[in-house]
Amino acid sequence: MYPFSREAKKYADQDVRAPDVEEALAFLRNPLAEETFYNPAKHVMLYALAKAILSCCSQSTKNKYAEQKTREYVKRMTEAENLEAAREFFPAIEKQDGKYVLxxxxxxxxxxxxxxxxxxxGKVTIEQDELNALMRSAIKEKFLNAAIQDVPEEIRKAAAQLEPPSTAIQSRAKFLNLACMQYIAKGVDEGKRFYGAFGLSISAKRDGLPKEKAVSFLTEYVQRCRGTKAFTAEEAKGILDWVYSRDIGFSCSQTMDNGFEGEYCQKCPLNWKRRKS
Amino acid sequence: MNEKELKFLQAHFRSHYQKHLPVPPDLASREFGFGWQKKIDYRHQSFASHKEFQDFMLTEVPLYVSYSLAYYQFPDKRPVSAKGFQGADLVFDLDQTNAEHDHSAFFCRGCLECLHREALGLKDMLSKDLGFESTLVFSGQKGFHLHVRSEKVRDLGKEARKQIADYVSAEGLDMRKLLPVAGESIELKFREGIRNVPKGPQAQSRGCTKRAYEAMRKAIESEDEKALKAYGLGRKNISYIKQNKQRALENLEKGNWGAFCDSENLDRVFANVVKTVRFVQTDKAVTFDLSRIIRLPDSLHGSTGFTAKTLKEGEKFKVEDAMAFKGEEIIEVIPREDVDFTLNGEWRLRKAKFEGLPMPIALFAIAQEKALLP
Structure with missing residues (x-):
């Protein structure tokens, strides 16, 4: 039984325990275990939790794990299962002479x-390869389509574990290595994305990061950001261009005012409030 | 446009609209845009009833009337995102052609003829390939619109519409992806020792590939040297086809194009033939932009005085048939520049030289801003 199918719905509404979140993380990170596949109740629960975890992740992390899982499902489908699963998304699909018509x-x-x-x-005839590609996008979309409100903190924490550390930051960078910038670089929510890009651009300029490197760093940042409305690499580049064409100093207080004050500020060598008191 | 000329056009437009008021289906769900000096001076208008629309048209007498392809819950709200999108018609806009013709910079009838032919081809393709029945409408000036009003298209999103626009213009077409089946030409294997020649369009193909097969079959059957050359076949290949027509046709039926076409040239030939049967240049933004407003069919075009005429199935297009105004009354005009054109006769206007023209021609020249009233 595939967890995205209609049949799977009857296994929903189960209680979730803390260890289940850990298992869901493992479900996302590792190949699908046979014992999970043949245990529908567990499979559906892990799938639902995995969806919830991914809903808190950055776009690039979401894509990475959703694609991974989707490929696994499509790969393991038998021909009969394939057509049945395809009908979940393409109700009128038919098999004719070894091809699929929809x-x-x-x-x-x-x-x-x-x-x-x-x-x-008005009908499209496709080969098996194309159907697999269609199935991958359909399952992936369903996997990523989760409207979850008030996500529990443990799920948010689990999501953070899936995020990769930023690779573009140089070890000798002073500002980009600040905890607040590291926090921003992991991607922030809608409403903070602009200020995040602004802070990162100033830090990159102060650290002497060449503009090309700063552009790719910011592009990575954009992919990690979350939100329903698009925040594009072009928008981030516009901010970077603006910052790089001026001489702007890094401001701790400004960063805090922009909503990036956190526990990490207590240990920060630049902590403006602490130093002031 | 000057006040005097604007009033002249409006007086005639009003009398036309009193008898022939165009109304789009689902009037109350459409957004309207109107123009007097340019095609759209303002938009975000809506009308709850036919009467309201009629009153506006006869009072304000716009020279240009556009309506939304989309259906909205609140058509007059702005921005567009507040309108409550409820679906949209699908429209194709053809206003530029690459087809060879005697082009004239001012009012090119050749362009219109070519575009009409292309529009009919597109209408046929929409029906045969995509299963969409469409209505062909003259834009009132330089081109044609094809409107698909069907439940099948109403809910299509922007991305789906982009794909349809790419499909009809063969944009991004990679022949290797279209013809992935590797075949084996026995004849070619024997002749040149080549195996696994890619198969081309064949008798069993579908859609545009089938039409590409038919186009090539027709060219081979009739030994149409011009067409074969246009598809990219060399002199040697053409002479082979002429001498071995039956064999070439048999191979074509199985998709073995390599039997009568140089293998290194195959991709180009496939592409040329497919593009012959499937290449229509449209303004894609009109097709995928869900907030687009477009000329209301059967309204008047303020730059010509022609009707944006809905053409019936099989109706031949003659631009004179779209002239909304008839009559022999002579109107005196002052040409603003030298201009020659053919429209219900030949006309040669010379700058600043007073000219008495039949009313429909005078109206056309004034609407085109080529003449002023004295």
Missing amino acids: PLGEYLSYGSSLVHQSVEN
């Missing part, structure tokens, strides 16, 4: 290459 509208809901398909009378 209405144009259904193809367009997940397909991305109509120009290369064989289309006749």
Whole structure:
């Protein structure tokens, strides 16, 4: 039983325990265990928790784990399962002469290459490879489609464990290695993304990071940010261009005012408040 | 446009709209835009009823009327995101052609003829490939619009519409992806020792690939040297086809294009043939922009005085048929520049030389801002 299927719904509404969150993390990180696959109740619970965890992750982390899991599911499907699972997303799909035929509208809901398909009378005929690609995007979208309000703290913490450390920061950088900048670099929520990019740009400039490197660093940052409305690499680059064309000093108080004050400030060598008192 | 000319056009437009008021389906769910000096002076207008729309049209008499492809819950709210999107028609805009013709910088009838042909081709493709029935509408000036109003397209998102726009123009087409089946041409293997020649469009193909097969079959059957050359076949290949027509057709049926076409040239030939049967240049933004407003079918075009005429199935297009105004009344105008054109006769206007023109022609020249009233 695949956890994204309609059948899986009957296994939902189970109680979640703290160790389950740990298991869900392992479910995301490791290949799908056979014992989990054949235990529908557990599988559905882990899948639901994994969705909740991913909902708190940055875009790049979400994509990475969702793609990984999706590939596993599509790869293990038998031909019969494949058609049955496909009908979850493409209700009118039919198998004809070894190929799959589906209405144009259904193809367009997940397909991305109509120009290369064989289309006749409003129906798209696809080969197995293309169906697998469609299934991957459909399952991935469902995996990432989680409208969860008030996510428990333990799930947020679990999500943070999946985030990779930033690779672009130089070890000798003074400002980019500050705890607040490290925190921002891991990606921030909508509403703070602009100020985050601003802070990182100033730090990068003060640390003498060449602009090209700063651009790729900020691009990574953008991918890690979270939000329903897009915050693009172009927007971040606009901020970086502006900062790099001026001489702006790093301001601890400004960073705090922008909403990036945290426990880490207590141990910060630049802590403006502590030094003032 | 000067006040005097604007009033002249408005007087004629009003009398036309009194008898022929165009109304779009689902009027109350549409956003409208109107223009007097330019095509859209303002938008975000809506009308709850036919009567309200009629009153506006006969009082304000806009020279340009556009309406939204989208259906909204609150069509007059702004920004667009506040309107409550409820779906949209699908529209294709053809206003530029690459087809060869005698081009004239001012009012090119050749462009219109080519675009009409292309629009009919696109209409056919939309029906045969995508299963969409469409209505062909003259834009009122330089091109044509194809409107698809169907439940099938109403909920399509921007990305899906982009894919459809790419499909009809063959944008981003990679022939290797379209024809992934590796075949084996026995004849070529024998002749040149080449194996695994990619298969081309064949009798069993579908959609545009099928039409590419038919186009090539037609060219081979009729030994159409011009077409074969245009597809990229060399002199040697053409002479082989002429001498071995039956064999070439048999191979074509199985998709073995390598039997009559140089293997290193195959990709280019496939692409050329497919593009012949599937390449329509459209303004893509019109197709995928869900907040676009477009000329209201059967409204008047303020730059020509022509009707944006809805063409019936199989109706031949003649620009004179779209002229909204008839009549022999002579109107005196002062041409602003030298201009020659053909429209219900040949006209040669010379700068600053008073000219008495039949009313529809005078109205066209004034709308085009090529002439002023004395």
